[in-house]
Amino acid sequence: MQLTVYPHIEAASLRAAHFIAEQLREKPDTVLGLATGSSPIIMYRELIRLHREEDLDFSQVTTFNLDEYCGLGPDHTASYHAFMFEHLFNHVSIPRTHIHILDGLADDVEAHCAAYENAIRQAGGIDLQVLGVGVNGHIGFNEPGAPPTSRTRVTALTPQTRSDNALFFDKDEYVPQHAITMGLGTIMDCRACLFLAFGERKAPAVAAMIDGPITDKVPASILQQHPRVNVFLDVAAAAQLTQPHS
Ligand code: GLP
Numbered sequence: 001m002q003l004t005v006y007p008h009i010e011a012a013s014l015r016a017a018h019f020i021a022e023q024l025r026e027k028p029d030t031v032l033g034l035a036t037g038s039s040p041i042i043m044y045r046e047l048i049r050l051h052r053e054e055d056l057d058f059s060q061v062t063t064f065n066l067d068e069y070c071g072l073g074p075d076h077t078a079s080y081h082a083f084m085f086e087h088l089f090n091h092v093s094i095p096r097t098h099i100h101i102l103d104g105l106a107d108d109v110e111a112h113c114a115a116y117e118n119a120i121r122q123a124g125g126i127d128l129q130v131l132g133v134g135v136n137g138h139i140g141f142n143e144p145g146a147p148p149t150s151r152t153r154v155t156a157l158t159p160q161t162r163s164d165n166a167l168f169f170d171k172d173e174y175v176p177q178h179a180i181t182m183g184l185g186t187i188m189d190c191r192a193c194l195f196l197a198f199g200e201r202k203a204p205a206v207a208a209m210i211d212g213p214i215t216d217k218v219p220a221s222i223l224q225q226h227p228r229v230n231v232f233l234d235v236a237a238a239a240q241l242t243q244p245h246s
Pocket residue numbers: 035036037038039040066067131132133134139140141161165
């Protein structure tokens with residue numbers, strides 16, 4: 001893993017955005033895997049700025065999002081569809097037909113998951129996958145216990161994850177109990193990963209992922225076996241690391 005620790009979230013996020021921009025300038029038809037949550041928001045904001053002010057072109061980019069809540073349609077404000085359009089897609093030149101997000105309302109979920117895996121393969125595989133991490137070490141919605149070879153599927157969310165993500169829902173709203181997520185095997189197939197974690201709440205998961213054993217109790221620890229992972233942390237998220245880092 002290539003690990004860099006920044007003084008604060010803003011600096012790390014800008015660097016991460018520039019990392020993506022370099023990838024897009026080298027390969028304009030990059031297949032990007034994208035993540036939601038608080039962690040990538042500033043990075044997406046900087047990508048929008050680079051698009052507007054420095055001609056960063058998204059017109060040939062294809063995207064696949066990691067996950068979506070079961071039961072939420074694209075119009076639901078807490079859906080990952082809505083998140084992605086608000087924070088990125090409405091502001092850059094990605095053609096709508098290049099955007100892939102799992103459908104939380106799919107009737108035949110199994111067929112939908114198989115079609116998603118197939119679409120990733122048809123696109124030539126994911127060049128760069130953006131990842132955040134849950135406080136319990138989940139990536140995508142691969143919660144502790146997720147099999148290392150898992151593919152896109154429906155998964156149950158832990159009470160911890162549902163309570164952490166409640167901030168994206170209205171106060172009295174019910175956080176879904178299930179989600180559809182790319183599997184750990186799907187994520188491990190991508191050619192490179194860009195991993196973001198910020199804040200002291202993430203410090204134990206970050207330490208377990210980087211310094212701990214590879215275990216299904218900490219799904220993110222599987223990334224130790226991936227050949228190309230760039231980790232962007234702020235000082236708070238790096239606080240419990242025991243290995244030397246820059
Ligand atoms: C959610 C998403 C993950 C994300 C994680 C961390 O559960 N499914 O893909 O990485 O939350 O979110 P945040 O960045 O808000 O801490």
